[in-house]
Amino acid sequence: xxxPDADGNPDExxxxxxxxxxxxxxxxxxxxxxxxxxxxxGVVTTVRVSCDGNSTPDVDINAKLETADNxxxxxxxxxxxxxxxxxxxxxxxxxxxxxxxxxxxxxxNYRLKYPDAPSxxxxxxxxxxxxxxxxxxxxxxxxxxxxxxLAVSNSLTGxxxxxxxxxxxxxxxxxxxxxxxxxxxxxxxxxxxxxxxxVKDGPKLILGFDNVAYPTDDRAMxxxxxxxxxxxxxxxxxxxxxxxxxxxxxxxxxxxxMFRDSSKVFISxxxxxTFTSKKQFIGKLKEETLATGTKTLGLVFDDNVLDILxxxxxxxxxxxxxxxxxxxxxxxxxxxxxxxxxxxxxxxWFPTVAxxxxxxxxxxxNWKRSTQ
Numbered sequence: 001x002x003x004p005d006a007d008g009n010p011d012e013x014x015x016x017x018x019x020x021x022x023x024x025x026x027x028x029x030x031x032x033x034x035x036x037x038x039x040x041x042g043v044v045t046t047v048r049v050s051c052d053g054n055s056t057p058d059v060d061i062n063a064k065l066e067t068a069d070n071x072x073x074x075x076x077x078x079x080x081x082x083x084x085x086x087x088x089x090x091x092x093x094x095x096x097x098x099x100x101x102x103x104x105x106x107x108x109n110y111r112l113k114y115p116d117a118p119s120x121x122x123x124x125x126x127x128x129x130x131x132x133x134x135x136x137x138x139x140x141x142x143x144x145x146x147x148x149x150l151a152v153s154n155s156l157t158g159x160x161x162x163x164x165x166x167x168x169x170x171x172x173x174x175x176x177x178x179x180x181x182x183x184x185x186x187x188x189x190x191x192x193x194x195x196x197x198x199v200k201d202g203p204k205l206i207l208g209f210d211n212v213a214y215p216t217d218d219r220a221m222x223x224x225x226x227x228x229x230x231x232x233x234x235x236x237x238x239x240x241x242x243x244x245x246x247x248x249x250x251x252x253x254x255x256x257x258m259f260r261d262s263s264k265v266f267i268s269x270x271x272x273x274t275f276t277s278k279k280q281f282i283g284k285l286k287e288e289t290l291a292t293g294t295k296t297l298g299l300v301f302d303d304n305v306l307d308i309l310x311x312x313x314x315x316x317x318x319x320x321x322x323x324x325x326x327x328x329x330x331x332x333x334x335x336x337x338x339x340x341x342x343x344x345x346x347x348x349w350f351p352t353v354a355x356x357x358x359x360x361x362x363x364x365x366n367w368k369r370s371t372q
Contacts, residue, residue, distance in 0.1 A: 030068040034192040048201040051332040085149040090165025097170040106131035202334035208245040220339040239298040258324035272313040311344040346370040
């Protein structure tokens with residue numbers, strides 16, 4: 001079997017003309033995973049909840065199962081797979097569902113007997129008291145571990161999140177197969193994980209250009225360390241200009257906000273293995289306040305930013321704000337998150353079989369870091 005990185009180099013793993021060689025047709029290996037979207041099919045990563053303590057998401061949270069397509073090859077999305085859910089803690093820690101002793105087994109045993117029950121059936125306590133107690137404990141929620149939601153549903157829309165923060169959630173399929181059309185698809189019962197950020201529905205600041213239609217409110221920007229290095233040589237460390245598309249507070253379209261924490265900007269998450277702090281300071285905004293209609297923000301990097309950022313990694317930047325000089329009141333502040341991708345100074349074009357050999361030059365997966 002050829003490794004993906006050997007594609008295009010048959011000498012590394014044999015030739016059709018070699019004696020005793022046997023070759024299959026091309027095939028792909030598809031990993032089963034869950035895709036989270038709203039009612040319109042848009043990708044969901046950040047969910048707003050009201051400031052009144054209700055904590056119900058303001059969008060639908062729907063799950064589809066992506067698995068191997070038995071007919072056409074490749075992958076297919078299955079729309080009607082039902083799940084139970086295990087909601088982790090709000091600090092972004094890894095979901096503990098599969099590591100909690102006896103929990104996954106107890107849930108499996110319960111679903112064998114009650115596959116359609118949207119709650120814990122009291123009769124299960126008589127037949128299996130140990131499993132019942134485990135399920136009951138985690139349905140009530142355990143601080144530092146999480147909460148089990150018996151849903152029999154492909155939606156988590158009605159779940160009330162107790163606090164804002166970043167949650168890693170386990171979607172646990174209930175059935176082991178499902179029929180879609182005339183085709184039966186097998187389902188692996190192992191949990192699949194995804195991440196949702198819950199933020200309070202304070203004032204809403206959206207970055208971007210107001211004449212561009214974006215699929216979501218998530219934004220990312222690319223920059224290289226040489227560019228940052230040149231910024232730091234300028235007076236007051238220069239400034240990275242962030243375009244502003246909109247600022248509102250619900251129906252109030254004309255507001256002013258004041259940036260909290262003295263306009264400081266922090267790193268809230270990263271795939272950089274050296275990143276350890278969830279509130280690592282990286283710079284400040286040039287502005288102390290911002291009013292609707294203002295089209296730019298200025299980010300001034302701190303002197304030590306080159307010691308923090310590394311080529312080839314992404315860093316999620318975060319800053320907070322609240323209403324200022326406004327007749328409208330909000331019970332909670334707003335938060336903005338933007339992904340900073342640090343582009344290596346030297347790159348080599350490197351499309352791979354794992355990325356389906358696509359020719360999109362804007363696809364980060366098609367580039368490999370180089371030394372020159």
